[in-house]
Amino acid sequence: MSTSRFIEQIHAASGPLRIRGGGSKDFYGNALAGEVLDTRSHAGIVSYEPTELVITARCGTPLAEIEAALAEKNQMLAFEPPRFGDGATIGGVVAAGLSGPRRAAAGAVRDYVLGVHLLDGAGHLLRFGGQVMKNVAGYDVSRLMAGSLGTLGLILDVSLKVLPKPAAEATLRFAMPQGQAIATINAWGGRPLPLSATAWQDDALTLRLSGARAAVSEAAAALGGERLGDDAAADFWNGLRDHRAAFFAGDAPLWRLALPTATPPLDLPGATLIEWGGGQRWLRTAASAADIRAAAAAAGGHAALFRGGDKSGGAFQPLPPALAALNQRVRRALDPEGVFDSGRR
Amino acid sequence: MTARDPHDHPAHPIDEDTRSKLLAELAEILPAESLRVDFEDTKPYECDGLTAYRQLPLAVALPDDEAQVVAVLEACHRHRVPVVARGAGTGLSGGATPVVDGVVLSLAKFMRILGIDAASRTARVQPGVRNLAISEAAAPYGLYYAPDPSSQIACTIGGNVAENSGGVHCLKYGLTVHNVLRLRVATIDGEVLEIGSEAPDSPGYDLLAFMIGFEGMLGVVLEATVKLTPKPQTAQVVMASFGDVVKAGDAVAAIIGAGIIPAGLEMMDKPATAAVEDFVHAGYDLDAAAILLAESDGTPAEVAEEIAAMRAVLEQAGASRLAVSRDEAERLRFWAGRKAAFPAVGRITPDYMCMDGTIPRRFLSRVLTRIDELSREYGLRCANVFHAGDGNLHPLIMFDASDPEQMRRAIGFGGRILELSVEVGGTITGEHGVGIEKVRQMCAQFSADEIMAFHALKAAFDPLRLLNPGKAVPMPRHCSEYRLTASARGK
Numbered sequence: 001m002s003t004s005r006f007i008e009q010i011h012a013a014s015g016p017l018r019i020r021g022g023g024s025k026d027f028y029g030n031a032l033a034g035e036v037l038d039t040r041s042h043a044g045i046v047s048y049e050p051t052e053l054v055i056t057a058r059c060g061t062p063l064a065e066i067e068a069a070l071a072e073k074n075q076m077l078a079f080e081p082p083r084f085g086d087g088a089t090i091g092g093v094v095a096a097g098l099s100g101p102r103r104a105a106a107g108a109v110r111d112y113v114l115g116v117h118l119l120d121g122a123g124h125l126l127r128f129g130g131q132v133m134k135n136v137a138g139y140d141v142s143r144l145m146a147g148s149l150g151t152l153g154l155i156l157d158v159s160l161k162v163l164p165k166p167a168a169e170a171t172l173r174f175a176m177p178q179g180q181a182i183a184t185i186n187a188w189g190g191r192p193l194p195l196s197a198t199a200w201q202d203d204a205l206t207l208r209l210s211g212a213r214a215a216v217s218e219a220a221a222a223l224g225g226e227r228l229g230d231d232a233a234a235d236f237w238n239g240l241r242d243h244r245a246a247f248f249a250g251d252a253p254l255w256r257l258a259l260p261t262a263t264p265p266l267d268l269p270g271a272t273l274i275e276w277g278g279g280q281r282w283l284r285t286a287a288s289a290a291d292i293r294a295a296a297a298a299a300g301g302h303a304a305l306f307r308g309g310d311k312s313g314g315a316f317q318p319l320p321p322a323l324a325a326l327n328q329r330v331r332r333a334l335d336p337e338g339v340f341d342s343g344r345r
Numbered sequence: 346m347t348a349r350d351p352h353d354h355p356a357h358p359i360d361e362d363t364r365s366k367l368l369a370e371l372a373e374i375l376p377a378e379s380l381r382v383d384f385e386d387t388k389p390y391e392c393d394g395l396t397a398y399r400q401l402p403l404a405v406a407l408p409d410d411e412a413q414v415v416a417v418l419e420a421c422h423r424h425r426v427p428v429v430a431r432g433a434g435t436g437l438s439g440g441a442t443p444v445v446d447g448v449v450l451s452l453a454k455f456m457r458i459l460g461i462d463a464a465s466r467t468a469r470v471q472p473g474v475r476n477l478a479i480s481e482a483a484a485p486y487g488l489y490y491a492p493d494p495s496s497q498i499a500c501t502i503g504g505n506v507a508e509n510s511g512g513v514h515c516l517k518y519g520l521t522v523h524n525v526l527r528l529r530v531a532t533i534d535g536e537v538l539e540i541g542s543e544a545p546d547s548p549g550y551d552l553l554a555f556m557i558g559f560e561g562m563l564g565v566v567l568e569a570t571v572k573l574t575p576k577p578q579t580a581q582v583v584m585a586s587f588g589d590v591v592k593a594g595d596a597v598a599a600i601i602g603a604g605i606i607p608a609g610l611e612m613m614d615k616p617a618t619a620a621v622e623d624f625v626h627a628g629y630d631l632d633a634a635a636i637l638l639a640e641s642d643g644t645p646a647e648v649a650e651e652i653a654a655m656r657a658v659l660e661q662a663g664a665s666r667l668a669v670s671r672d673e674a675e676r677l678r679f680w681a682g683r684k685a686a687f688p689a690v691g692r693i694t695p696d697y698m699c700m701d702g703t704i705p706r707r708f709l710s711r712v713l714t715r716i717d718e719l720s721r722e723y724g725l726r727c728a729n730v731f732h733a734g735d736g737n738l739h740p741l742i743m744f745d746a747s748d749p750e751q752m753r754r755a756i757g758f759g760g761r762i763l764e765l766s767v768e769v770g771g772t773i774t775g776e777h778g779v780g781i782e783k784v785r786q787m788c789a790q791f792s793a794d795e796i797m798a799f800h801a802l803k804a805a806f807d808p809l810r811l812l813n814p815g816k817a818v819p820m821p822r823h824c825s826e827y828r829l830t831a832s833a834r835g836k
Contacts, residue, residue, distance in 0.1 A: 049705070050602060051598035051602040051707075052601075052706055052707065074604055104545070110551050127791075130772055132703040132737075132770075132772055132775070133703070133736065133737075134511055134703045135703055135772040135774070136508065136779070137772045137779055137790055137791075138790075138799055138817075138818065139555060139563075139799055140522070141802070143522070144551055144554065147550070164606065165604070167604065183464075186465060186466075190464070190486065190488060191575055192575040192576065192577050192578055194647075211647065212643065213650060214646030214647045214649070214650045215643055215647035215650075258546050260465050260467075261464075261545075262465040279544060300543050301543075301544035302542070302548050316548045317548045318548075323540075323552075326538065326552070326805065327549045333798070333805045334801070334802070345549070
């Protein structure tokens with residue numbers, strides 16, 4: 001049983017362990033450090049109840065296997081986790097906490113985490129949350145795992161809420177400069193339209209409608225624009241989701257800025273791609289980390305060096321001292337010996 | 346770690362000297378009318394919506410501004426005096442019940458909506474703002490705040506954050522945790538922290554998601570930014586009758602299985618329907634063993650499409666009667682019964698206890714059958730109201746609190762229902778919180794190691810355990826006692 005091997009490795013660890021699944025997101029977060037704990041032996045879907053909208057899987061289960069099982073029942077992971085490589089595992093999806101194009105409409109990874117089984121730094125098996133959608137017993141440790149990058153404990157199993165695939169989708173494109181696009185998507189976001197994704201790049205705003213057939217066709221007719229064919233639309237959104245679009249190619253540092261959606265265009269050099277109704281902005285730039293972080297902070301958001309560039313200053317925006325101290329205390333509460341303190345978050 | 350041994354009693358009685366020093370300091374911090382110490386002034390705060398538990402506090406502080414809240418917390422921290430934060434006091438699990446020799450910190454005066462940003466669809470509000478008041482303020486922009494607990498006329502956003510409140514529409518629109526973007530929080534030692542932000546996420550751990558549902562144990566909410574949702578153009582509801590609850594449960598699964606996420610999906614059993622119909626005359630089918638309400642919202646064409654699909658599924662699932670609301674008045678009448686279920690049951694019994702377990706829906710018939718058996722075993726009536734879409738069951742146990750024997754049986758019956766929820770893989774509380782009401786049953790749901798992890802996390806925020814002591818997480822020794830009792834009962 002792989003769990004007992006994990007426990008042995010935890011007990012034997014002389015320095016921090018670095019939890020790793022398929023390694024498709026090795027580039028993400030602070031510099032890699034520590035001995036690898038490979039999760040891939042702990043794999044498989046434990047249970048899947050389509051009518052209860054819940055799937056439970058072991059951490060090393062390939063994301064592709066989960067998506068295939070869901071697709072068979074016409075369901076999906078609504079947060080559209082990026083697939084940066086074939087080896088991506090569900091444990092990595094949750095630990096990285098990254099969401100795709102549907103995030104602004106449907107929510108993030110953490111919004112779909114219902115429960116986890118964990119191994120803590122002492123090798124204790126802990127169960128938090130469960131397989132039900134409403135559960136307020138005890139602190140919400142399960143959601144805390146989303147985005148923790150393996151620094152709080154080892155996610156053994158995770159239960160996720162799933163959703164039916166929309167009955168219909170349509171993708172529309174509008175020629176529009178950045179400032180107008182941001183204003184427009186925020187205004188449309190305030191109307192009862194079935195918007196499920198937005199993207200702006202190179203003076204083109206692309207948006208996706210998803211929902212009941214009638215809702216999608218009505219909204220498409222009302223909004224106008226150029227309608228993309230189904231294949232072109234799927235390619236476009238998958239290209240964004242999985243970073244296979246041309247914008248993400250090449251070696252220039254890739255920054256991810258998370259901002260209040262209505263923030264006007266930032267005065268930073270480089271190419272910009274805007275998602276999530278204005279809330280997520282990608283930047284290919286050689287600007288200094290200090291300038292980028294200052295601009296993000298001034299707008300009420302933060303910036304992470306997502307890929308490439310020089311991570312020696314840290315991948316993530318530094319926290320104010322009191323909050324940084326609280327983060328450390330929370331980390332130590334679950335892992336006092338620092339077994340998972342790889343420094344990646 | 347500076348945490349005390351969790352085997353310690355959470356709150357020691359304080360001596361007279363500490364008491365008088367603290368009261369003198371609070372009198373310095375607060376205007377006279379904002380500090381209540383006398384019996385008749387503190388009496389109204391002795392309980393929350395869980396009226397079975399009562400405790401007079403040492404004092405009630407009603408600060409007007411953030412500086413006063415922080416100063417009150419600092420003073421209590423200095424003197425090692427427990428603090429219980431309180432919103433409207435509508436909670437059903439005793440989360441705001443005062444503790445012995447503790448201060449109640451009422452946020453009732455924090456009633457300002459600080460701003461509505463129509464462009465980014467957010468509202469910045471103080472913690473004492475009522476849930477419904479946010480939607481009222483957002484209405485001119487065609488927006489509303491989606492989570493709608495039954496108490497939404499009275500309950501406050503601070504309390505909603507503390508309990509991670511749900512409502513009848515949370516299957517589609519989410520719980521409080523899905524609709525809050527940012528909190529401004531004071532810790533017990535007077536530090537003010539920004540948790541989350543108006544951006545989609547924040548650096549560091551997701552403390553926002555972690556803190557929502559904290560039951561007043563980790564900090565005091567000073568301000569919240571919430572997400573607003575565009576108001577759907579229209580809504581319609583289907584009411585379906587079923588000859589037995591199993592069929593009704595299967596119908597719910599069939600709707601979800603057909604790829605439909607209704608805006609609301611509620612079930613009531615026969616005792617609940619009977620109590621409600623007598624009260625509000627909603628036109629419910631009194632012969633049905635269970636009735637289902639399934640709502641669709643959106644554009645008129647979208648609603649028509651979804652209602653037709655749901656009708657077909659419900660017919661296929663063996664509904665004995667079907668009615669679709671023909672206009673807004675009828676839709677509201679169909680819902681009126683569901684929304685009045687608790688007061689309706691209140692009319693036919695001197696007292697009732699509302700349970701809050703969530704279960705995987707496939708075990709519904711097993712759980713309802715067992716509740717019926719327990720009802721006979723304990724000699725108490727029980728009506729069931731069910732957020733069927735998300736498996737959150739509210740059995741209402743009817744009893745007379747003036748009879749200590751009945752009170753004892755009601756508590757026993759309730760405890761057994763919660764344990765039953767855990768047995769089938771569910772939880773003891775879906776949306777009402779643990780509070781003091783269910784703190785013992787936490788031992789049924791969590792292991793000793795898990796309980797210790799909760800205590801360690803609590804200590805990261807509040808090492809002296811001054812915030813709401815004795816609530817939400819049991820002391821390990823209470824779990825040892827609980828397990829002995831449970832095994833003695835032959836479980």
